[in-house]
Amino acid sequence: MIEIHLYGKLRRFTDTLDPKRESTLLVPAYEGDTIRDIIERIGMPMDEVGSNIFLNGEYSHPSRPVKDGDRLGIFPDDMQLLYKWHFKKEG
Amino acid sequence: MSNLKAKEEKAPEEVKNMGGRWLTDHIVCDEVDPLCNPLGPNNKVVFAPGIVTGTDAPSSGRISVGGKSPLTGGIKEANAGTAFSQKIARLGYKAIVVEGLPKEKKLWLLKIDKDGAEFLPADEWTGKGLHEVFPLLFNKFGENVGISAIGVAGERLMSSAGICFNDIDNRPSRYAGRGGLGAVLGSKGLKFIVVDDKGAKGVEIVDKDAFKKGTKKLTEALTTHDITKPGGSLNTYGTAVLVNIMNEAGGYPTRNFSEGRFEGAAATSGEAIHDICNERGGAGKTGHPCHPGCIIQCSNVYPRPDGTEHVSCIEYESDWAFGANCGIDDLDAIADLIWLSNDYGLDTIEAGGTIAVAMEAQLAEFGDGPKAIELMKEIGEGTPLGHVLGSGAATTGKVFGVVRVPGVKGQNMPAYEPRAVKGIGMVYATSTMGADHTAGYTIAPEILGVGGEADPLDADKAALARGFQEATAFIDSTGYCLFIAFAVLDIPEGLEGTVESCNGVLGTDWTTDDIARIGREVLDKELEFNKAAGFTKAHDRLPEFMKYEKLPPHNTVFDVPDEELDKVHRG
Numbered sequence: 001m002i003e004i005h006l007y008g009k010l011r012r013f014t015d016t017l018d019p020k021r022e023s024t025l026l027v028p029a030y031e032g033d034t035i036r037d038i039i040e041r042i043g044m045p046m047d048e049v050g051s052n053i054f055l056n057g058e059y060s061h062p063s064r065p066v067k068d069g070d071r072l073g074i075f076p077d078d079m080q081l082l083y084k085w086h087f088k089k090e091g
Numbered sequence: 092m093s094n095l096k097a098k099e100e101k102a103p104e105e106v107k108n109m110g111g112r113w114l115t116d117h118i119v120c121d122e123v124d125p126l127c128n129p130l131g132p133n134n135k136v137v138f139a140p141g142i143v144t145g146t147d148a149p150s151s152g153r154i155s156v157g158g159k160s161p162l163t164g165g166i167k168e169a170n171a172g173t174a175f176s177q178k179i180a181r182l183g184y185k186a187i188v189v190e191g192l193p194k195e196k197k198l199w200l201l202k203i204d205k206d207g208a209e210f211l212p213a214d215e216w217t218g219k220g221l222h223e224v225f226p227l228l229f230n231k232f233g234e235n236v237g238i239s240a241i242g243v244a245g246e247r248l249m250s251s252a253g254i255c256f257n258d259i260d261n262r263p264s265r266y267a268g269r270g271g272l273g274a275v276l277g278s279k280g281l282k283f284i285v286v287d288d289k290g291a292k293g294v295e296i297v298d299k300d301a302f303k304k305g306t307k308k309l310t311e312a313l314t315t316h317d318i319t320k321p322g323g324s325l326n327t328y329g330t331a332v333l334v335n336i337m338n339e340a341g342g343y344p345t346r347n348f349s350e351g352r353f354e355g356a357a358a359t360s361g362e363a364i365h366d367i368c369n370e371r372g373g374a375g376k377t378g379h380p381c382h383p384g385c386i387i388q389c390s391n392v393y394p395r396p397d398g399t400e401h402v403s404c405i406e407y408e409s410d411w412a413f414g415a416n417c418g419i420d421d422l423d424a425i426a427d428l429i430w431l432s433n434d435y436g437l438d439t440i441e442a443g444g445t446i447a448v449a450m451e452a453q454l455a456e457f458g459d460g461p462k463a464i465e466l467m468k469e470i471g472e473g474t475p476l477g478h479v480l481g482s483g484a485a486t487t488g489k490v491f492g493v494v495r496v497p498g499v500k501g502q503n504m505p506a507y508e509p510r511a512v513k514g515i516g517m518v519y520a521t522s523t524m525g526a527d528h529t530a531g532y533t534i535a536p537e538i539l540g541v542g543g544e545a546d547p548l549d550a551d552k553a554a555l556a557r558g559f560q561e562a563t564a565f566i567d568s569t570g571y572c573l574f575i576a577f578a579v580l581d582i583p584e585g586l587e588g589t590v591e592s593c594n595g596v597l598g599t600d601w602t603t604d605d606i607a608r609i610g611r612e613v614l615d616k617e618l619e620f621n622k623a624a625g626f627t628k629a630h631d632r633l634p635e636f637m638k639y640e641k642l643p644p645h646n647t648v649f650d651v652p653d654e655e656l657d658k659v660h661r662g
Contacts, residue, residue: 007335008362019362050317057341057351057511057644073339079362080317081324081333081577 001026002038002066008076010049013042029068036062038072050080092279093132093191097201097208102185108597110142112168113568113609114186115157116616119166122188125623129161129271130248130278136189138179138239138284141570142593145180145294148306149313150572152177152382154239154256159624160270161250162441162483163500163525166620169267172381172572173256175237178288179203180570193280198246202232204287213282218243220434220471221255221263229261232285238263239284242436245273247473249481251441252277255433258390259380264403268438269527270502271483294596302595305588309575312585313386316578325389325574326378328361330407333506334415335360341644342511343411344504346418346457347447348497351508351642355420363422364391364405373398387574393426402430408528411506412443417450417463424460431467437481442467444484444503452491495636500525500626509633510642510649517556517651521631521659523617529573531559552651553658560659561610568613569593618660628657 004025006014011023027038035053039046039062046062052075053060066072109117115137127133136158143151154176160167179187182205193199198213216224221242228238237257244252252273256265276282296302313319324332337343338356345353357363368375368391375394380387381404390404405426413419413428428446432439446463449455455462469477479490484503488496497504502525509516515528522530562580566573571589579585583603590601601609621630637649 005339019360019366020358022357052336052339054339057339059340075336075339077317078322078327079324079332079336081336 005073008079050077052080111155111568114139129159132192139186140176140180144570149386156267162271167270171265171267173265178237178286181288181291198282200283225263241273245277248274251483253438297598305591308588312578312582318577331361342508353415359414374400401426409439416447418457448484564610564613
């Protein structure tokens with residue numbers, strides 16, 4: 001199973017809507033699954049998912065593979081702060 | 092302050108294009124002996140609005156305050172968003188330089204308006220909390236003045252004393268907090284500066300078209316980017332939106348930097364603050380601007396259960412400093428601690444970090460909100476223990492024999508764990524300011540790129556830490572809030588607009604290529620000062636415990652080699 005932690009409007013996919021508590025759910029993972037597969041299995045629309053996705057505390061792209069026992073944290077598109085910055089480097 | 096005279100001087104040609112941190116650094120480096128005692132006669136405190144401050148450029152009401160820090164012993168620039176800065180700029184002042192020591196131990200108020208400046212005795216407002224004093228001052232001088240103040244912590248020369256400014260509703264809540272500059276003003280006997288810009292001529296804009304074009308591009312970037320736009324992450328949840336994010340990333344320092352995840356994160360998150368503001372109603376508010384003209388509006392007013400105002404503002408760093416870092420998961424207790432900090436005139440980051448070190452020293456249990464409040468009150472009452480705590484985390488650690496003191500150059504770390512986010516660790520280590528998150532916000536690119544197609548940034552870490560410190564030094568000089576960086580480092584037109592609006596005010600022809608040049612100039616000055624003050628590369632290191640204590644949940648140590656750290660500024 002994968003332990004999923006959801007935030008903001010994505011909490012509606014769990015039983016806990018109270019933002020002062022953890023909203024989690026357990027989802028089975030199969031061989032070859034990626035984060036995107038898990039998101040689709042929950043029935044969560046990809047366009048509500050922001051860029052702040054964490055697999056075991058590591059910022060991750062939806063194409064990253066998952067395995068049994070992982071922790072997956074997903075923030076909605078209106079709750080992201082870490083961002084892919086394009087900083088012009090010197091030289 | 093030695094003869095209580097205010098003298099107006101024409102700004103020399105060489106500082107014509109400078110503002111904010113660039114200008115405070117320039118004056119401090121030119122006029123302050125790096126070896127001086129920070130509380131002695133030869134230190135100075137410089138206030139400077141940014142280049143575009145006082146105009147209608149969006150989110151540009153920052154004030155930079157500079158001097159030699161009693162906390163770090165190096166150069167300091169701390170900044171805040173406040174109408175005080177806009178008023179100084181509109182009166183035509185590029186900077187206010189406070190120097191000398193008063194002959195008698197007494198505190199003063201400097202009143203500035205279009206006709207000049209005068210000193211008034213501050214006795215009747217001395218020794219009191221700033222929440223009591225601010226309404227009295229606005230009552231006396233008018234609701235439209237701007238105020239700079241020190242609290243009892245500054246009066247008592249404590250090195251975690253900040254400088255407080257009024258927010259948009261005239262609360263004592265906007266802080267140039269870090270580095271103890273409030274104590275330097277205390278040593279000079281300058282308790283308040285009150286500025287009235289009635290009848291001011293306003294900020295001269297040399298090229299109005301360029302200015303208009305630039306601010307339009309910047310506004311467009313700020314109002315469309317997911318992080319800064321109305322209804323975006325910052326506007327909706329405030330900076331504390333980061334609580335859950337950093338916690339999920341395993342980089343949220345918990346119980347004095349002993350863990351990277353806090354079980355009380357959700358209960359103290361930006362989402363929880365937003366929910367409580369809505370649920371309790373009344374004075375509760377998110378999307379609150381710190382100064383007029385801010386379009387990001389990431390501040391908040393936190394309500395009590397009955398809807399009356401408790402405190403403004405619970406922002407990420409303050410929330411964390413008194414929350415996760417002290418193991419406290421109760422927002423109402425955190426609100427009390429922030430209120431006390433604002434009342435005494437303390438830097439919330441240093442104060443919270445100090446309470447956490449005191450908890451490590453078993454002066455209180457981690458998670459004990461009421462006991463944390465008692466410790467804070469020791470500072471407010473000026474007891475001997477209060478003086479120790481008011482001197483910051485490093486001093487407190489030394490007094491009580493604590494090894495786990497998470498600071499650099501004597502300044503306690505803010506709310507990002509360097510063992511989980513190594514890029515910010517490099518900034519903490521090499522910043523001229525001591526451990527400082529705003530010196531270069533490398534959080535995002537560092538966490539990025541650890542899987543899938545998330546495009547790892549290929550820049551070496553030293554170049555990244557350098558680049559961000561330079562961009563930050565430039566933004567700190569413009570008067571814009573550092574949070575414009577979220578949008579303008581992502582939207583090229585926004586960055587162009589930022590530079591063009593400066594060109595508009597100054598009549599310069601800078602391009603975005605000048606950002607790194609100006610940022611470098613600012614940093615080089617700071618490095619030069621610190622070197623002369625006795626800093627070597629041995630000071631550009633994280634505390635030793637981070638090299639051998641593994642931080643859960645990632646179970647990593649800070650393993651960036653010293654040579655990499657040395658390349659940041661000398662690479």
